[in-house]
Amino acid sequence: MDVNTSELGFLIHDAARLLRxxxxxxxxxxxxxxxxxxxxxxxxxxxxxxxSGLADLLEIEPITLGRIVDxxxxxxxxxxxxxxxxxxxxxxxxxxxxxxxxxxxxxYGETTRAEALExxxxxDIKRLMSTLQVMxxxxxxxxxxPGQTRRTNYG
Numbered sequence: 543m544d545v546n547t548s549e550l551g552f553l554i555h556d557a558a559r560l561l562r563x564x565x566x567x568x569x570x571x572x573x574x575x576x577x578x579x580x581x582x583x584x585x586x587x588x589x590x591x592x593x594s595g596l597a598d599l600l601e602i603e604p605i606t607l608g609r610i611v612d613x614x615x616x617x618x619x620x621x622x623x624x625x626x627x628x629x630x631x632x633x634x635x636x637x638x639x640x641x642x643x644x645x646x647x648x649x650y651g652e653t654t655r656a657e658a659l660e661x662x663x664x665x666d667i668k669r670l671m672s673t674l675q676v677m678x679x680x681x682x683x684x685x686x687x688p689g690q691t692r693r694t695n696y697g
Contacts (some may be wrong), residue, residue, distance in 0.1 A: 611635045
């Protein structure tokens with residue numbers, strides 16, 4: 543079977559962009575920026591991580607993350623705690639005040655995903671998730687190989 547995949551990159555990028563835009567529309571009145579939401583969501587899954595580790599996960603500069611965390615700390619949503627063995631390192635934690643924001647984040651995410659997946663069957667969604675996981679693993683493995691690059695028809 544001949545399948546034209548030249549639009550694959552554009553389709554994935556566009557779908558991700560539209561997911562972000564729709565999420566932002568849902569979260570518009572939350573008082574938080576998309577960057578702040580990303581930090582809260584990632585911190586929820588990695589509570590106790592140090593700031594540079596979180597910056598790595600988010601693929602942003604530590605100084606940029608520092609500014610976002612400062613703002614979230616000012617809002618009472620995140621706190622910096624001393625590392626038990628390294629006084630130069632701060633661990634990040636969500637405060638109890640973050641719980642309602644996280645719950646709202648989950649609702650906005652569920653609503654956005656439902657809109658994106660409307661009209662797809664459960665088996666379609668399962669196949670989509672499986673396919674994206676394989677693609678992510680393939681690309682992660684390919685990018686981990688030192689000095690190896692392959693020419694592709696990325697589009």
